[in-house]
Amino acid sequence: MIVMQLLLSFVASTLFGMIFNVPPRLLPHSGFVGMSGWAAYTFAVRSSVDSVIATFIAAFFVAFLSNAFARRYRAPATIFIVPGILPLVPGGTAFEAMRHVVMNDYNAAIPLAAKAFMISGAIAMGLIFSEVVNQLVKRRP
């Protein structure tokens, strides 16, 4: 089951990389980053961490790996970050929020929308924190 999840997230991230025209030789790397991000997310959620914090941890991990790859392969970090964070996007929560809006059930929609918003913010914060770490690492001689 876990192997299947890892495999699916690896393939999905690699293919997302193709949609964004990542150079062919770096496609497996962006797939690996996506897989690690999803693994971090599911692992955190299964050990009953809140999904906002789980997303933050996963986004941090994705950006950290991407920066490491960017230094190693001398390519822009964006190449690895973009396919990596896509699986973390709160599609499910946003969908549920939208479904309630359509049913005119705004009271149920607002908490879900707020959650989707918080998860998006967590992705941004994860990227920011890892950039801070990246700059600290870079500065060290």
Place this chain on the structure above:
Amino acid sequence: MTERIDEVMEICLLAGKLMLESGGETYRVEDTMGRIAASFGVSRSHSYVTPTGIMFSVEGTNVTRFIRISERSTDLSKVALVNHISRRISSGELSLDGARKELERIQQLPLGYPLWQQTAAAAAASACFASLLGGMNHFLPSLLSGGMAFWCFEMMHRFVKIRFFAEFFAAFVAGGIVLLMESAGFVRDVGNMMIGSVMPLVPGLAITNAVRDLMAGHLIAGLSRGAEAFLTAFAIGTGIAFVLSIR
């Protein structure tokens, strides 16, 4: 000397234009142009880049150039190529003429993967993602709806130059196909399939660039990329909501 400065500016602007058109972050564009100029001996250059235009000027001379970016696409491999060339220029590997030839070669390159490969990738990515969320029995139906959604997006974007409408339409198509399959009795879990199918449309690059530009202090570029991401997400959401409301 002025002729040389003109030539250096030409190369900087070409590199900047290629990067920005292919979806590079604005801070990376400014950084690259400054580095290229410095390696060719023009140390005091200033640039101001927004997602839709580049201004570049050299201190102490009268020249300032401006170029407008009207077509933007997503081609991260071109960003990587220009980045590589800028590194080679900085290390002194490439001369002025060599750099111009290399950049012009990149400009002529066709856009990344061909459309059929991208559509196939989008279909398979949707299928994988829907299976990741809901289980393997989502694989085949999402293959169809995700692929169709991406293909409709590309086709619509060619006819109508309004990106957000193309995204709305593609999400609508994805949702519509899923609903049709539900009424035919092929699928039960509509939600996860719709999410999987619209995944290739999600503005991942815009989100990443918005955050990275804001971090680098490029407030205008960051906010406009953020607006792009938000509008895209909104368009997808509206497309899905449209389908759900006629269900």
